[in-house]
Amino acid sequence: MSNQEPIQQEFNITIYTENQVGLLNRIAIIFTRRKINIDSLNTSPSEIESIHRFNIVITESEDVVRKLTRQIEKQVEVLKVYYHTNEDVIWQELALYKVSTDVIAEKVSVERLLRENGARAVVIRKDYTVFETTGHREETDNLINILQPYGLIEFVRSARVAIIKDSEGFNAKLREFERLEPGEEVIENEYLNKGAKVFTM
Amino acid sequence: MEVAQQEILTPAPAKETTRVSGSVALLEALIAEGVDTIFGYPGGAIMPIYDALYDYNDKLNHVLVRHEQGGTHAGQGYARTSGKVGVVFATSGPGATNLVTGLADAQIDSTPLVCITGQVFAHLLGTDAFQETDVINITTPVTKWNYQVTDANEIPEVIAKAFYIAKSGRPGPVLIDITKNAQIQLFDYEGYTKCDHIRSYRPTPIVRPQYVEQAAALINQAKKPFILFGQGVLLGSAEQEFKAFVEKSGIPAAWTILGAGAIPTDHPLNVGMLGMHGNYGPNVLTNECDVLIAIGMRFDDRVTGRLDKYAKQAKVIHLDIDPAEIDKNVKTTVPVWGDCKETLPLLTALVEEKQHTDWVKLFNEYTQKEVEAVIHKELNPSDGEMTMGEVIKQLNDLTKGEAVIVTDVGQHQMVACRYAQFNKTRSNVTSGGLGTMGFALPAAIGAKYGAQDRTVVAIIGDGGFQMTCQELGTIMQSGVDVKIIILNNRFLGMVRQWQELFNERRYSFVDIQSPDFVALAAAYRIPGKCISERDELQGALKEMLDNKGSFLLEVMVTKENNVFPMVPQGCSVSEIRLK
Ligand SMILES: Cc1ncc(C[n+]2csc(CCOP(=O)(O)OP(=O)(O)O)c2C)c(N)n1
Ligand SMILES: [Mg+2]
Numbered sequence: 001m002s003n004q005e006p007i008q009q010e011f012n013i014t015i016y017t018e019n020q021v022g023l024l025n026r027i028a029i030i031f032t033r034r035k036i037n038i039d040s041l042n043t044s045p046s047e048i049e050s051i052h053r054f055n056i057v058i059t060e061s062e063d064v065v066r067k068l069t070r071q072i073e074k075q076v077e078v079l080k081v082y083y084h085t086n087e088d089v090i091w092q093e094l095a096l097y098k099v100s101t102d103v104i105a106e107k108v109s110v111e112r113l114l115r116e117n118g119a120r121a122v123v124i125r126k127d128y129t130v131f132e133t134t135g136h137r138e139e140t141d142n143l144i145n146i147l148q149p150y151g152l153i154e155f156v157r158s159a160r161v162a163i164i165k166d167s168e169g170f171n172a173k174l175r176e177f178e179r180l181e182p183g184e185e186v187i188e189n190e191y192l193n194k195g196a197k198v199f200t201m
Numbered sequence: 202m203e204v205a206q207q208e209i210l211t212p213a214p215a216k217e218t219t220r221v222s223g224s225v226a227l228l229e230a231l232i233a234e235g236v237d238t239i240f241g242y243p244g245g246a247i248m249p250i251y252d253a254l255y256d257y258n259d260k261l262n263h264v265l266v267r268h269e270q271g272g273t274h275a276g277q278g279y280a281r282t283s284g285k286v287g288v289v290f291a292t293s294g295p296g297a298t299n300l301v302t303g304l305a306d307a308q309i310d311s312t313p314l315v316c317i318t319g320q321v322f323a324h325l326l327g328t329d330a331f332q333e334t335d336v337i338n339i340t341t342p343v344t345k346w347n348y349q350v351t352d353a354n355e356i357p358e359v360i361a362k363a364f365y366i367a368k369s370g371r372p373g374p375v376l377i378d379i380t381k382n383a384q385i386q387l388f389d390y391e392g393y394t395k396c397d398h399i400r401s402y403r404p405t406p407i408v409r410p411q412y413v414e415q416a417a418a419l420i421n422q423a424k425k426p427f428i429l430f431g432q433g434v435l436l437g438s439a440e441q442e443f444k445a446f447v448e449k450s451g452i453p454a455a456w457t458i459l460g461a462g463a464i465p466t467d468h469p470l471n472v473g474m475l476g477m478h479g480n481y482g483p484n485v486l487t488n489e490c491d492v493l494i495a496i497g498m499r500f501d502d503r504v505t506g507r508l509d510k511y512a513k514q515a516k517v518i519h520l521d522i523d524p525a526e527i528d529k530n531v532k533t534t535v536p537v538w539g540d541c542k543e544t545l546p547l548l549t550a551l552v553e554e555k556q557h558t559d560w561v562k563l564f565n566e567y568t569q570k571e572v573e574a575v576i577h578k579e580l581n582p583s584d585g586e587m588t589m590g591e592v593i594k595q596l597n598d599l600t601k602g603e604a605v606i607v608t609d610v611g612q613h614q615m616v617a618c619r620y621a622q623f624n625k626t627r628s629n630v631t632s633g634g635l636g637t638m639g640f641a642l643p644a645a646i647g648a649k650y651g652a653q654d655r656t657v658v659a660i661i662g663d664g665g666f667q668m669t670c671q672e673l674g675t676i677m678q679s680g681v682d683v684k685i686i687i688l689n690n691r692f693l694g695m696v697r698q699w700q701e702l703f704n705e706r707r708y709s710f711v712d713i714q715s716p717d718f719v720a721l722a723a724a725y726r727i728p729g730k731c732i733s734e735r736d737e738l739q740g741a742l743k744e745m746l747d748n749k750g751s752f753l754l755e756v757m758v759t760k761e762n763n764v765f766p767m768v769p770q771g772c773s774v775s776e777i778r779l780k
Contacts, residue, residue, distance in 0.1 A: 017401065018401050021349075022337055022338075022341065022347070022348075022349075025338060025341055026341055029341060029342055033342065066528075067525070067528070067529060070524055070525035070527075070529075071525050073524070073525075074523070074524075074525050076345070076346045076366055076399065076401065076402045077401050077402075078401060079400070079401045174400075177400045177401065178400050180397075180398055
């Protein structure tokens, strides 16, 4: 109804959680219920033993992302949720490419191309070779285009992992959570801490 | 520190344990949590728990419902009137799937429930075993928390968590699925410890004084402030704090249907009901106030109507315990996060004592217009068939507004909520967010268990009654005392009203036939009466209320009455129609 669509962009959502069966579903349905596609989802350990870390990437407006993060944070086993634009995180995706060993052996130029693109061979067998590269989406995409003419047999890209540039990790926060009466910053959404920036009088 | 040293010197004595089954541990946990009533239905996968229950008959009152959905609604009714957690038992598979409607209802209306479902043996999980369903995944979207227990050792801690989560913060339903082996398994039971902390769960935000101060400043400057209150006031047991705030600030206050009764209906600053079938003044003046103070309510679309034309002129203060509610639907100027039991007194201390005489008068003028256009003829018809409104009015006169009113969903619900008098809090039990037909009869059973010394009157439509009328069996067997009024308009009235107003009277499958309700009640040995004449009404209501035990009164009302005022869907609250 509004004539100006809010700007959509990639957001990196970082979720610190307990390690609990079923939590992935609880988090996933917060997106699917609103018919929002998850571009990428990664679960991994975090800097703290027993605390899990989700990295989720979606393309949405900030307003929607903020609401989603609050719904996620509401889940009992979720400790904390952050969201960041691509500029605010260091992020990487890993890709694997399988090509025929014969073909690249014939075409020496392929080797050079791969090196130029920062790829390295993980496995070299008689019948095929697997290359790996890590980087941003454009970089891993780029290599697909390069390898396609040489008969790319198989391609796969991992979910995105992202480190928050101005984060000091979760150790101090966790200690707060473990207290019965924690400080203000953990108990509420950090958007409130930004006060005036979010809520205009 | 001292404690630590002591521990080194004298080794902690081994905790005393007894060997008990998972089922016994569960029942002990319920007793420790103060549970007195369970609504449930047995079956294969929950048999060990029912077997243990056989020996707990003196401590736990189990009410055998006739359908597990009825169990959940009874649990909800119990929770609403008592303020405690409703407890429901069901077996695996179909027993568990029958809970889903009640869970969804409890989730959207923030009602604390703990549902225990039996599950097949752990080694059979995922094998499509007899009566196996993936209950955890089916119920995830409709529970605040759920968990599957496969080892009896987990039971005390998990049940403690379940109760803590269900009732703390913004309450909600919790489901614990217990595999049969865990119910049977013997383990070393160390006793029960209640839960008061889960590190990843923060039920109540810390109150931030600066926001309370900003809110007070806005309120003190306001010329036309307006309070909207919801169930949060009841859930926080903050009725006194709320009344103090309203009376000191002198601000008119209107309620969502789940907030009804937080302040008595006839309080001079209670200006009526919000929303689609709410009162005229509260809807229109939402778009004229300068400061809107929302307390424990979530701006449901039935309350706001068209959002982009909702209170755009107003600064919005939102008091809520759930951070996710702030800005969800209506952009907030000042969020006051926290339990309103805590925040309201802080706010009251800072607001100036005032009387907004002219502004309140404006509400009264709108009320007058509504009385003339709608209310008078609804409550005092002189000829023709009876109206739903006059039944409620006569009921008010007899109960003096002291009864618990449980409503189903439809026209009768809107009429009952609009016109019932609530002197006391926790008097209005209805399915608000989900609008679940079939809610009222089982919920009334639970409501009575939750408030044994109060009169409980269920007001139900001819359609909705037929959705859960098997619960008459529960009434018969338990002997619970519920007064049932069926307002029979021989239609699925609310849908018919929409078809009349918006579909050119194309009445598509809304003329519903009913059995002889009085005979149906009689089959369950419940006395009843059907009336269609105005001069029988008062006597029949008296007979119902005076009857020792349950009674079913069917009142034949006008077939094609419409509920007004009405904010048509997609319209702004100021476009509310009086006819
Ligand atoms: C379980 C369920 N199914 C369908 C509906 C849609 N619905 C809302 S009101 C209504 C009509 C209710 O008829 P009745 O119980 O006779 O009450 P009345 O409106 O006539 O007072 C219907 C079908 C619903 N709310 N719940
Ligand atoms: Mg009807």
